[in-house]
Amino acid sequence: MAKTYASWEHGFTAVAENPATNALRQGFGVTFTLPANGGDWIHLAIPTPVLVEDRRATLDRVLILFDARETSSLLHVHVWDGPNRILARDDLKIEGNHAHGLSGNNVFPVGRDGIGFGCGISLFFAAGQIDSHVFIAGFGGDFSHNI
Structure with a gap:
């Protein structure tokens, strides 16, 4: 029987790759x-x-509460x-506020x-013609264990 486990982290723990990016x-x-x-x-x-009762986890989905503001x-x-990439979703161009619910x-x-x-x-955000902002409120993953 599969047991589910949701694990979330607060947005203020997010880190930019470039140390020059203002946070x-x-x-x-x-x-x-x-x-x-x-x-x-x-x-x-x-x-x-990773392990629950000697069983490896399944990562079912990831969830990100974010707001891509201005032209971002x-x-x-x-x-x-x-070190292993297990999902790559590229060329998305998702704009707008997605910080208050899941969709x-x-x-x-x-x-x-x-x-x-x-x-x-790892999320890559880009800005358009003007300086723009990205807000991260929280993020997490839904895991399951077949125990």
Whole structure:
């Protein structure tokens, strides 16, 4: 029988790949500033229940509460099991506010059995013609264990 486990992390733990990317951390999340015509990878570490009762986890889906403000958009979503990329969704161009609920724009099915390490999400956001902002409120993963 499969047991499910949802693991979430607060948005203010998100980290930009480029140390020059400005991040404003507040109690309700983090806001990154992207320069006009620029972009950056934002990395999100998911607490991962790798083993439960001697069974490896399945990562069913990842969920991201975000707001792509001004001219910013989410272009790429990559999911990692340690050093192994287990999902790549590219050329997305998701815009707008997805920070207050779940929909097809911020839930990404993974369906990967045998998770061996810690899971993470890498998001690439790009800005258009003006400086723009990306807000991350929270993120997580839905896991299952066949026990």
